[in-house]
Amino acid sequence: MEIDPFIFRLSIFILSIFVGYYVVWSVTPSLHTPLMSVTNAISSVIIVGAIIASLAGSSLSVFNQSSIFGFLAIVLAAINIFGGFLVTQRMLAMYKKKKKDKK
Amino acid sequence: MISANLLAIFYLISGILFILALRGLSSPETSRQGNLFGIIGMAIAITVTFLSIDNFSSGFLYVILFLLVGGSIGAFIAFKIPMTAMPELVAGFHSLVGLAAVFVAISAFLSPEVFNLGSLGNIKLASLIEMSIGAAVGAITFSGSIIAFLKLRGLMSGSPITFPGQHILNLLILISIIILTYFLCLNQSPNFFWSLIAISFLVGFLLIIPIGGADMPVVISMLNSYSGWAAAGIGFTLENTALIITGALVGSSGAILSYIMCKGMNRSFFNVILGGFGGTDQTSSKTSKEQKPVKSGNADDAAFLMKNASSVIIVPGYGMAVAQAQHALREMVDSLKKNGVKVSYAIHPVAGRMPGHMNVLLAEANVPYDEVFELEEINNDFANCDVAYVIGANDVTNPVAKTDPQSPIYGMPVLDVEKSKSVLFVKRSLSPGYAGIDNDLFYRDNTLMLFADAKKMTEDIIKNL
Numbered sequence: 001m002e003i004d005p006f007i008f009r010l011s012i013f014i015l016s017i018f019v020g021y022y023v024v025w026s027v028t029p030s031l032h033t034p035l036m037s038v039t040n041a042i043s044s045v046i047i048v049g050a051i052i053a054s055l056a057g058s059s060l061s062v063f064n065q066s067s068i069f070g071f072l073a074i075v076l077a078a079i080n081i082f083g084g085f086l087v088t089q090r091m092l093a094m095y096k097k098k099k100k101d102k103k
Numbered sequence: 104m105i106s107a108n109l110l111a112i113f114y115l116i117s118g119i120l121f122i123l124a125l126r127g128l129s130s131p132e133t134s135r136q137g138n139l140f141g142i143i144g145m146a147i148a149i150t151v152t153f154l155s156i157d158n159f160s161s162g163f164l165y166v167i168l169f170l171l172v173g174g175s176i177g178a179f180i181a182f183k184i185p186m187t188a189m190p191e192l193v194a195g196f197h198s199l200v201g202l203a204a205v206f207v208a209i210s211a212f213l214s215p216e217v218f219n220l221g222s223l224g225n226i227k228l229a230s231l232i233e234m235s236i237g238a239a240v241g242a243i244t245f246s247g248s249i250i251a252f253l254k255l256r257g258l259m260s261g262s263p264i265t266f267p268g269q270h271i272l273n274l275l276i277l278i279s280i281i282i283l284t285y286f287l288c289l290n291q292s293p294n295f296f297w298s299l300i301a302i303s304f305l306v307g308f309l310l311i312i313p314i315g316g317a318d319m320p321v322v323i324s325m326l327n328s329y330s331g332w333a334a335a336g337i338g339f340t341l342e343n344t345a346l347i348i349t350g351a352l353v354g355s356s357g358a359i360l361s362y363i364m365c366k367g368m369n370r371s372f373f374n375v376i377l378g379g380f381g382g383t384d385q386t387s388s389k390t391s392k393e394q395k396p397v398k399s400g401n402a403d404d405a406a407f408l409m410k411n412a413s414s415v416i417i418v419p420g421y422g423m424a425v426a427q428a429q430h431a432l433r434e435m436v437d438s439l440k441k442n443g444v445k446v447s448y449a450i451h452p453v454a455g456r457m458p459g460h461m462n463v464l465l466a467e468a469n470v471p472y473d474e475v476f477e478l479e480e481i482n483n484d485f486a487n488c489d490v491a492y493v494i495g496a497n498d499v500t501n502p503v504a505k506t507d508p509q510s511p512i513y514g515m516p517v518l519d520v521e522k523s524k525s526v527l528f529v530k531r532s533l534s535p536g537y538a539g540i541d542n543d544l545f546y547r548d549n550t551l552m553l554f555a556d557a558k559k560m561t562e563d564i565i566k567n568l
Contacts, residue, residue: 013335035128036323039357
């Protein structure tokens with residue numbers, strides 16, 4: 001009997017929830033805002049789905065019903081990826097500057 | 104063109120890099136490296152997706168184009184946004200993740216063959232369910248975050264909006280979502296799919312409108328969690344490991360933050376979600392509010408008190424963010440330090456409008472992070488401290504939470520501000536805080552009320568130091 005590949009994905013999913021649980025509890029409360037902005041950025045990895053979706057059209061008609069949704073999703077996810085990582089970087093830089101100040 | 108197996112391994116690697124990105128946030132020193140891991144993980148995921156495409160049609164150029172368009176908008180926002188606007192920015196970003204999830208799900212529904220999920224009208228059952236979950240949760244995240252954004256931005260009243268039968272309506276809608284999903288699975292009619300998405304938008308809207316401004320830390324964390332579960336749902340549909348791992352990480356991250364925020368208010372998650380907090384209590388407290396004696400002072404008095412103190416604890420709250428007083432505050436602390444006063448900052452878990460809100464603002468004002476303490480770390484120090492300077496906080500300092508079992512905030516962990524020798528309370532008026540209850544602290548003998556805008560008062564104190 002073969003195991004459905006879905007079960008493997010489910011296993012990854014559940015194990016990742018556990019990893020997330022322990023990793024997030026170890027995040028220092030003062031960095032909770034950067035945590036939210038960085039989780040925002042990484043959840044935009046959904047862009048890989050958007051890229052595949054946007055190439056649904058043929059080479060003759062790039063834009064069809066479903067590829068348009070793909071392109072829209074690319075724009076949204078890209079805003080999030082760049083915005084999320086950069087704003088996190090900006091925030092974390094402020095925390096770091098402090099340390100230099102102190103020394 | 105790379106093989107499907109190799110592709111899956113690369114997605115796994117980017118998933119692991121995302122875990123390391125969160126791991127880095129355990130301390131400020133490692134956090135920047137963590138963020139870099141996140142960026143590398145994202146770059147790997149996008150690059151290998153490009154490499155997996157076998158026909159480089161003209162569509163590919165548009166992919167790059169739209170990527171750059173979105174990227175520049177995002178970068179522009181990231182550099183321009185003031186730190187005080189961080190809560191609404193995060194809410195706005197959540198809405199985008201939600202909407203992107205909805206769009207990808209729609210696209211997969213309309214062209215399942217692109218994702219190897221079957222054909223239109225004949226999609227694999229498991230994929231269809233995963234897709235529906237992803238779309239529904241994504242839609243809830245989107246509309247919920249939009250409402251949260253409007254409330255945080257002040258474009259919509261921050262007070263809870265409730266109406267009779269609200270909870271029953273929500274329940275009926277949730278049941279109809281399940282029924283719609285069932286029928287969608289039976290005959291795969293696009294109409295059911297569209298209705299499902301439309302109704303989910305409505306749920307997000309109805310879920311957030313009854314929740315008031317000061318409960319926003321919970322709402323933002325919750326929406327953070329939802330955006331993760333939406334991504335995970337899509338990850339299952341697309342059979343993409345990176346997306347599944349990320350979705351699970353973000354989902355549990357948001358859930359933990361919601362838990363921490365609820366604990367900070369001593370309220371259950373359902374209590375917050377059911378909303379309407381403060382509505383009824385407000386009327387009852389107004390009647391009991393008599394003209395009790397209040398000592399009020401000016402900047403000169405405050406400067407005198409603090410200059411002669413040996414230790415001062417600053418308690419910032421949302422009012423500091425509104426008044427943008429963090430820079431003035433830091434200047435004040437600098438001159439106090441020159442006078443040999445020991446200064447530290449006490450942060451309540453739910454101070455501000457999002458988890459860690461106060462910490463970011465203080466960091467922006469160049470306050471060293473080792474002078475900033477969490478509630479449990481610093482609460483015992485109030486007893487040995489000469490002056491507590493409460494700036495823009497209210498309910499989180501109310502001693503009633505410890506003494507009066509009738510109070511709606513009873514049991515909420517509060518900062519023991521009243522134990523310090525004297526309390527300077529910067530506030531514009533004696534109006535009750537968000538919970539709608541009078542703050543007992545105003546009428547204590549050791550409290551001096553400073554009636555002014557937080558920033559203006561702090562600046563005046565600096566002049567007098």
